[in-house]
Every structure is written in C-alpha cells, then in structure tokens.
Amino acid sequence: MREELKTRESSTNWASVASRIAAMALVGTAAYVLLRKPLARANAPVRLTRSITVMRPREEVYRFWRDLSNLPRFMEHLEKVTVLDDKRSRWVAKGPAEMRLEWEAEITQDRPGERLAWRSLPGSELPNWGVVHFQDLGPQRGTLVQLEMMYEPPAGHLGVTLAKLIGQNPEQQVANDLRRLQQVLETGHAATTEGQPVGKGQPAEQGRKVEGSST
Amino acid sequence: MKAVTWQGVGRLGVESVPDPLLLRPDDVIVRTTLATVCGSDLHIYDGFIPTMQHGDIIGHEFMGEVVEVGPEVRHLEKGDRVVVPAVIACGACFFCKKELYSLCENTNPNAHAAEQVYGHSGAAIFGYSHLFGGYAGGFAEYVRVPHADVGPVKVPEGLSDEQVLFISDALPTGYQAALFAEIEPGDTVAVWGAGAVGLFSMKCAWLLGAGRVIAIDQDEQRLELARRHCQAETVNFRSLEHDGQTIVERLRDMTGGRGPDRCIDAVGMEAHGTGFGRLYDEIKTRLKLESDRPFALRQAIQACRKGGTVSVIGVYGGLIDKFNIGAAFNKGLTLRMGQLHAQRYVGMLLEKVSKGELDATFPITHRMSLEEAPRAFETFKNHHDGCCRVVLRP
Structure with missing residues (x-):
C-alpha cells in the first residue's frame, strides 16, 4: 500500500503541472534551470541555504533542534541520529534499495537559543557541515530559522547513490525539510496523506465514461 | 467502503x-x-x-x-x-x-x-x-x-x-463574497452567477446592508431562485444578447448611469460568456495560452462604479488574459478575492x-x-x- 502510494506520488510530474498553468512563464524558468545545471555537477561542494518562520518561541525551536535525535522527524532522508555525548552524534541517512550512508558529526558551536553549528568528522561517507540561526521576529511574528549547509558529494559509485538519495533538487529537499520542521513544531505532526484510501488508477479509456443525457 | x-x-x-x-x-x-x-x-x-x-x-x-x-x-x-x-x-x-x-x-x-x-x-x-x-x-x-x-x-x-x-x-463562501464586497448601507450589489454560492452571497448581501441586489446568469430557473429566495432583480445575459445590449450597458441603465457599487464574481474560471470574448477565451484555453476564462470578472470590472469593490469568489486556477487593469486602476476599484x-x-x-x-x-x-x-x-x-x-x- 505504502509503496504503491509512493509510486503514485512520484508519478506526478510537477513540471508539467506548472507548464499547464504557466506555459509561457516556464520558458524562462527552463532556460534558467538549463543554464545553472552545470554548476551542480558531481564533486563540487554543494551549498544550500534556506529560511523559514516558525510560530513558536525561539528557545523552544532551538531546544528542538539541539536535540539532534529530532532531526529525522523533519529531515526526510535521515533515518536516525544518535546522540553519543554532548558534542558528538552518529547520523544514518537512508537511500534507495536499502542503501545507507553513515557518518559521525560534532557540534562545533553552540550559542543556546541563537546559533548551532556542526560538521562531520574525518572518515565520513558524506563530508558535510552546517549552521542554523534562530532569531526573534517580534510579538506574534514567530522565530526566524536560517539554515546553511554544505556537503561534498563523493566521487564514483557513492556519488551516484548520493545523487539518488538527495534527488535532482537538493534546494527543494531542504525547503521541504524546513517546512516539515514548521509543521512538527506548530501542530505536533508533519502533514500527510500516506496510508489513505485511493481508488484504482485506471488508464482513462477503462474509466467509466459518463453519458450526457441522463435526466 | x-x-x-x-x-x-x-x-x-x-x-x-x-x-x-x-x-x-x-x-x-x-x-x-x-x-x-x-x-x-x-x-x-x-x-x-x-x-x-x-x-x-x-x-x-x-x-x-x-x-x-x-x-x-x-x-x-x-x-x-x-x-x-x-x-x-x-x-x-x-x-x-x-x-x-x-x-x-x-x-x-x-x-x-x-x-x-x-x-x-x-x-x-x-x-x-x-x-x-x-x-x-x-x-x-x-x-x-x-x-x-x-x-x-x-x-x-x-x-x-x-x-x-x-x-x-457554499454558504460561508457566499458570506465571504458579500463580506469582501465591503457593502455599505443601501449599496447596489450585482452578483454574477446564480449557483448556490452566488445565491448565498445575495442573501448575505442583504444581511450586510445592501439596498438592492441584482443577479446575472443565463439560466432562467436559477434566476427564478434568485428572485424568489433572494429578492434579487435579475438580468439574463442570453436574452440581453438578443436585445443587442451588453451586461455593462444594462447595469448602467439599471443604476442611473453609475454602475453597481459592489460586484461579486461568483462564476470563476469556466464562465460561459457570449460573443467574441467567449470565442477568444475558448481558443486561448484550448491552446493552453490561457488557463481560465475570466468572462464574468472582465464584466464586473467594466460595470463596477468608480471607487467600488469587485469581490472575486468564483474559483480561478491560473492565468487570465485581457484583464482590464486600466479600468480597475482608473476607476479606483478595490479587488478582493480568495479561497x-x-x-x-x-x-x-x-x-x-x-x-x-x-x-x-x-x-x-x-x-x-x-x-x-x-x-x-x-x-x-x-x-x-x-x-x-x-x-x-x-
């Protein structure tokens, strides 16, 4: 059931959605994507930044993130983060076909309620580092969460696995992860439809054609 | 199940x-x-x-x-x-x-x-x-x-x-349409579309102080519902066509030249228009150059009195064409809309x-x-x- 749902989800071609709605605007977008694609070639370090506003107190948002074992609740490709001690942690990312990438990381800077930075330790299958800032936006305006991450895609087989793991669009992945962070903190859970009932995905010609004059 | x-x-x-x-x-x-x-x-x-x-x-x-x-x-x-x-x-x-x-x-x-x-x-x-x-x-x-x-x-x-x-x-949608129209006591409110949402927006327009309500549609049976249940005056745009008058002209005549104070588009993207405008939208949507047919919205902007409000509650999904922003701007209209x-x-x-x-x-x-x-x-x-x-x- 779950597998089937996943397949259905991924069969949605969001690009074609946009093109149906904004056919002409897409020409410009396509040119932009084509032009920037060479920048994301394998092995070049990838830098990702994204921010989001969460309607919870800054201290609470910081504390949630500081407990790194919470990260898999909103970072989709993390399977588990085990906190080893005050600074060190072990991260497991899940990939396609039961593939796993593992590494250990250490917290390199911790300014409670304000800023948290980490990096992977030598020997990591995925050298990476990141920093997250937390900032008050004022009464009823919530907390600004700014994330900056970098990683070095490994060469060869691992690099290919990683590309599959992170997908075509790592920026989108980070954006989705932060959105899930917002959902978890504001409502307790990330939004989902996974596991809901669905009918048969018949091809159109097998569907029941409704005849016009029925009254 | x-x-x-x-x-x-x-x-x-x-x-x-x-x-x-x-x-x-x-x-x-x-x-x-x-x-x-x-x-x-x-x-x-x-x-x-x-x-x-x-x-x-x-x-x-x-x-x-x-x-x-x-x-x-x-x-x-x-x-x-x-x-x-x-x-x-x-x-x-x-x-x-x-x-x-x-x-x-x-x-x-x-x-x-x-x-x-x-x-x-x-x-x-x-x-x-x-x-x-x-x-x-x-x-x-x-x-x-x-x-x-x-x-x-x-x-x-x-x-x-x-x-x-x-x-x-349908009922809260009709209510929101009337609310977004920013009706002041005695205002004339014109509503495009006499489906359930349009009909409810007519009822709610009265609740919010309207002095007159005008329903616009092509379905005489729905216009009858508007007359009977919503105390609306009605304009059938199909029969107008036969008279050689446009909706904008008819509404102007009905309102002493001023136009309705508040206009509600309760039709949205699949409007059934008439004449050239309909053909134009039909071709453009078929060619995927336009995703929605904004017939009612165009008329509402054209008909609305200066300084009035156009409240859009009929659903739009994407791009529209021939949107007279000049009319909206130069007449100082307020546009309000949303799900x-x-x-x-x-x-x-x-x-x-x-x-x-x-x-x-x-x-x-x-x-x-x-x-x-x-x-x-x-x-x-x-x-x-x-x-x-x-x-x-x-």
Missing part, C-alpha cells in the same frame, strides 16, 4: 476502496451522511484543475457522524454530528491565527508544488487535486478529517442534514441557520445516492431538469 473516484476528464468511478484510518493523533473519521457536488467539482471533472490522479476520491462539501476519534482530539467525540469545512486548516500557524484559514501553512503535504505555481502554498482542500494536498474527499462512505479540533462544527439536535450541509462550503476561510464563519452561520434567520436549503433541487454520482455530475453540469444543486446520500 464505497467512494467516488476521478478517472480522467469527464469520467468518474464508483468503487470499493479500503476504509480510511486515523493517520495522525488529531484526526477523526467521519461517516458521511450527506454531501453535495459543488461548481468547483465540475472544474475537476472538466479537467481545469491540474494534478488530479486516477483513483483520487473527490468531494469537499460534506457532513456526517464522528465514528472514530484520535487520542489528541479534545472537542469531538464518537456520535457527534458535524459539518466539515472544505478547507483543512491547522489552527496554529501565522495565517490561521489571523483567521486566514485557507492560507494555512501546515496542511498541504505537496506545498512545494503549489509554490512552483503560485509562489506560496495555501491550505489543503478535501478531494481537490494533489496541488491542494491530495486528501481523499467526501464523496465516500467514510472520510479521514485531519485537525479535527479546528474544522468540524457540531450540529445541534433538531436541524436536518439538508439545513446545515452548505455550511461546509474560503471557512473556519472563520461556520459557527456564526450555524447559529443563523439554527435561529431560522438563514434558509440554506433552497438551492437543493436533486437528491441522489452516492452510486449515482456520475449522473449527478452530468445533471448538475448541464443544469438538466432545473438542477441547481444535487445532494448525495451514501
């Missing part, structure tokens, strides 16, 4: 699917007792809403009985009769706290797709495409309702399903219905079973047999 599924443009299936489960601790499961086919279901049926997938359970306007309750739900229990707002809202985000529930940030699992298309994502809507969350809808025997403490309202005893069903969508912030109005409207101040049953012209959904859609779409609204009982 039985459910009505989308199977391509103009095709519906009625099939057996698994019963829904509680997926989050603040979900409930509702056993549907009554649902209705809305004009925006026709947009899905006709293929104007992208990102539908074969097998999707449709339907967003429904009510029923709570049969299962998640452990974190506080305000509902088994056996409660509830009307469920079409829009799914979390109640906790920046927008929900401002009562802009249809802009909720936390209910659309496909928000990234909506962002590609609209810049930002709004709330999810039951049974209303994957762009709006991909939630299984209400044309089914059972429905999973997320954030159950935020949306559903309990129906007091003594009110029938038909009396309260439209509180799910329904249902949760903001449902309590107040339920009270008005239960006190007998608002009759919300008069648009119902047809009653069918869930299995008859395919026929219901065709009857509704083609206004067969004087159809204004069909209700479906599982």
Whole structure:
C-alpha cells in the first residue's frame, strides 16, 4: 500500500503541472534551470541555504533542534541520529534499495537559543557541515530559522547513490525539510496523506465514461 | 467502503476502496451522511484543475457522524454530528491565527508544488487535486478529517442534514463574497452567477446592508431562485444578447448611469460568456495560452462604479488574459478575492441557520445516492431538469 502510494506520488510530474498553468512563464524558468545545471555537477561542494518562520518561541525551536535525535522527524532522508555525548552524534541517512550512508558529526558551536553549528568528522561517507540561526521576529511574528549547509558529494559509485538519495533538487529537499520542521513544531505532526484510501488508477479509456443525457 | 473516484476528464468511478484510518493523533473519521457536488467539482471533472490522479476520491462539501476519534482530539467525540469545512486548516500557524484559514501553512503535504505555481502554498482542500494536498474527499462512505479540533462544527439536535450541509462550503463562501464586497448601507450589489454560492452571497448581501441586489446568469430557473429566495432583480445575459445590449450597458441603465457599487464574481474560471470574448477565451484555453476564462470578472470590472469593490469568489486556477487593469486602476476599484476561510464563519452561520434567520436549503433541487454520482455530475453540469444543486446520500 505504502509503496504503491509512493509510486503514485512520484508519478506526478510537477513540471508539467506548472507548464499547464504557466506555459509561457516556464520558458524562462527552463532556460534558467538549463543554464545553472552545470554548476551542480558531481564533486563540487554543494551549498544550500534556506529560511523559514516558525510560530513558536525561539528557545523552544532551538531546544528542538539541539536535540539532534529530532532531526529525522523533519529531515526526510535521515533515518536516525544518535546522540553519543554532548558534542558528538552518529547520523544514518537512508537511500534507495536499502542503501545507507553513515557518518559521525560534532557540534562545533553552540550559542543556546541563537546559533548551532556542526560538521562531520574525518572518515565520513558524506563530508558535510552546517549552521542554523534562530532569531526573534517580534510579538506574534514567530522565530526566524536560517539554515546553511554544505556537503561534498563523493566521487564514483557513492556519488551516484548520493545523487539518488538527495534527488535532482537538493534546494527543494531542504525547503521541504524546513517546512516539515514548521509543521512538527506548530501542530505536533508533519502533514500527510500516506496510508489513505485511493481508488484504482485506471488508464482513462477503462474509466467509466459518463453519458450526457441522463435526466 | 464505497467512494467516488476521478478517472480522467469527464469520467468518474464508483468503487470499493479500503476504509480510511486515523493517520495522525488529531484526526477523526467521519461517516458521511450527506454531501453535495459543488461548481468547483465540475472544474475537476472538466479537467481545469491540474494534478488530479486516477483513483483520487473527490468531494469537499460534506457532513456526517464522528465514528472514530484520535487520542489528541479534545472537542469531538464518537456520535457527534458535524459539518466539515472544505478547507483543512491547522489552527496554529501565522495565517490561521489571523483567521486566514485557507492560507494555512501546515496542511498541504505537496506545498512545494503549489509554490512552483503560485509562489506560496495555501491550505489543503478535501478531494481537490494533489496541488491542494491530495486528501481523499467526501464523496465516500467514510472520510479521514485531519485537525479535527479546528474544522468540524457540531450540529445541534433538531436541524436536518439538508439545513446545515452548505455550511461546509457554499454558504460561508457566499458570506465571504458579500463580506469582501465591503457593502455599505443601501449599496447596489450585482452578483454574477446564480449557483448556490452566488445565491448565498445575495442573501448575505442583504444581511450586510445592501439596498438592492441584482443577479446575472443565463439560466432562467436559477434566476427564478434568485428572485424568489433572494429578492434579487435579475438580468439574463442570453436574452440581453438578443436585445443587442451588453451586461455593462444594462447595469448602467439599471443604476442611473453609475454602475453597481459592489460586484461579486461568483462564476470563476469556466464562465460561459457570449460573443467574441467567449470565442477568444475558448481558443486561448484550448491552446493552453490561457488557463481560465475570466468572462464574468472582465464584466464586473467594466460595470463596477468608480471607487467600488469587485469581490472575486468564483474559483480561478491560473492565468487570465485581457484583464482590464486600466479600468480597475482608473476607476479606483478595490479587488478582493480568495479561497474560503471557512473556519472563520461556520459557527456564526450555524447559529443563523439554527435561529431560522438563514434558509440554506433552497438551492437543493436533486437528491441522489452516492452510486449515482456520475449522473449527478452530468445533471448538475448541464443544469438538466432545473438542477441547481444535487445532494448525495451514501
């Protein structure tokens, strides 16, 4: 059931959605994507930044993130983060076909309620580092969460696995992860439809054609 | 359970699917007792809403009985009769706290797709495409309702399903249209579209102080509902065509040259226009150069008095063309629009219905079973047999 749902989800071609709605605007977008694609070639370090506003107190948002074992609740490709001690942690990312990438990381800077930075330790299958800032936006305006991450895609087989793991669009992945962070903190859970009932995905010609004059 | 599924443009299936489960601790499961086919279901049926997938359970306007309750739900229990707002809202985000529930940030699992298309994502809507969350809808025997403490309202005893069903969508949508029109006492309010939402916006325009209400449509039977139930003057744009007069000219004549103070577009993207404008939009939508046909909206902007308000409640999904921004600008118009912030109005409207101040049953012209959904859609779409609204009982 779950597998089937996943397949259905991924069969949605969001690009074609946009093109149906904004056919002409897409020409410009396509040119932009084509032009920037060479920048994301394998092995070049990838830098990702994204921010989001969460309607919870800054201290609470910081504390949630500081407990790194919470990260898999909103970072989709993390399977588990085990906190080893005050600074060190072990991260497991899940990939396609039961593939796993593992590494250990250490917290390199911790300014409670304000800023948290980490990096992977030598020997990591995925050298990476990141920093997250937390900032008050004022009464009823919530907390600004700014994330900056970098990683070095490994060469060869691992690099290919990683590309599959992170997908075509790592920026989108980070954006989705932060959105899930917002959902978890504001409502307790990330939004989902996974596991809901669905009918048969018949091809159109097998569907029941409704005849016009029925009254 | 039985459910009505989308199977391509103009095709519906009625099939057996698994019963829904509680997926989050603040979900409930509702056993549907009554649902209705809305004009925006026709947009899905006709293929104007992208990102539908074969097998999707449709339907967003429904009510029923709570049969299962998640452990974190506080305000509902088994056996409660509830009307469920079409829009799914979390109640906790920046927008929900401002009562802009249809802009909720936390209910659309496909928000990234909506962002590609609209810049930002709004709330999810039951049974209303994957762009709006991909939630299984209400044309089914059972429905999973997320954030159950935020949306559903309990129906007091003594009110029938038909009396309260439209509180799910059409009635608050009509109310929001009238509210967004910023009606001042004595204003003339013109409403394009005499479907259920348009009719309710006429009723609500009176509640908010209108001095005159004018209904515009081409379906004489719906205009009769507007005259009889909403005390509206009516303009049939089909017969106007024969008289060689435009709607804008007729409205000008009816308002001493000034134009209606407030104009409500309760038609949206699949408007049936007349003449050259219709042909133009037809060709452009077929060529995918324009996704919506904004016939009513263009007329509303042209007709509206200087300094007036155009309230857009008919659904738009994408790009429009030949939008006279010059008219809107030079006449100093206010344009207000948006999906329904249902949760903001449902309590107040339920009270008005239960006190007998608002009759919300008069648009119902047809009653069918869930299995008859395919026929219901065709009857509704083609206004067969004087159809204004069909209700479906599982």
